[in-house]
Amino acid sequence: MSSSHLQLTSNPIVAPQHVHDLLGKLHQLSLDQEKDISAQRLRQKAGFDDLMRNKFIALDQDKCWFVYQTCLSIKAKNVIEAGTSYGVSTIYLSLAVNQSLKLQGLQSTKENGKVIATENEPEKMEQSQKYWKECGEEVSDLIELRKGDLRETLSKDLPEKVDSLLLDIWSPLALPTLKIVQPNLRPGSVVITDNIVGSADRYKDLIEYLNDDNNGFRNITIPYDKGLGVSVYLGKQ
Ligand SMILES: C[S@@+](CC[C@H](N)C(=O)[O-])C[C@H]1O[C@@H](n2cnc3c(N)ncnc32)[C@H](O)[C@@H]1O
Secondary structure: OOOHHHHHOOOOOOHHHHHHHHHHHHHHHHHHHHHHHHHHHHHHHHOOHHHHHOOOOOHHHHHHHHHHHHHHOOOOOOOEEEEEOHHHHHHHHHHHHHHHHHHHOOOOOOOOEEEEEEOOOHHHHHHHHHHHHHHOOOOOOEEEEEEEOOOHHHHOOOOOOOOEEEOOHHHHHHHHHHHHHHHHHEEEEEEEEEEOOOOOOOOOHHHHHHHHHHHOOEEEEEEOOEEEEEEEEEEOO
């Protein structure tokens, strides 16, 4: 085989087989729902919140792998997820924190590192916890689910040093969330924003903020579907 056919193993996630199987199933469920969303919108003339109430809208699998690799490479201990839904990306974040703690010779306990998940839809909160339990303690023990509007639930008791923030939330909430978490972001932390290209119009305020050198971020856009923003925080300039 010539070297042009060589590829790196494509799935970097360290997890038991039943977790891989569950993640595969949940990504597929999410994709199947998304195909139907515009049709439903027309049929039901449903408002955005009603339509999304029972939708996964999970972060795409390739993006989840990237987020996992990023958390591992910065040895993330404390991660915040803005927008948890049924907890798919949360599973990746928790697996990453778990690996990252192991790399640092630390025990996998919430005192050493955790994922703060945020959701305000009661049914999603309940079901996500069932999925995490199904994954096992390796995943569920490192997740702290904050229930309710994240503008309130993230406004207190954040870890002193946050290593990463995943913005996978309705676009008007992204900048307010970043501003709430920013005082606790450590220099070298990474903020990841989903759909930064696909939702550029709706993210206008966030993009302007991240691009303003005075706010301390250095940004790139990764060309995944609809774009993934990756912003490294250097600290307030
Ligand atoms: C794109 S989905 C998150 C998907 C998730 N990260 C995943 O990969 O599975 C965004 C979620 O944010 C939730 N959400 C919207 N507004 C919120 C708010 N004010 N506080 C907390 N969660 C909110 C929605 O209910 C929705 O489930």
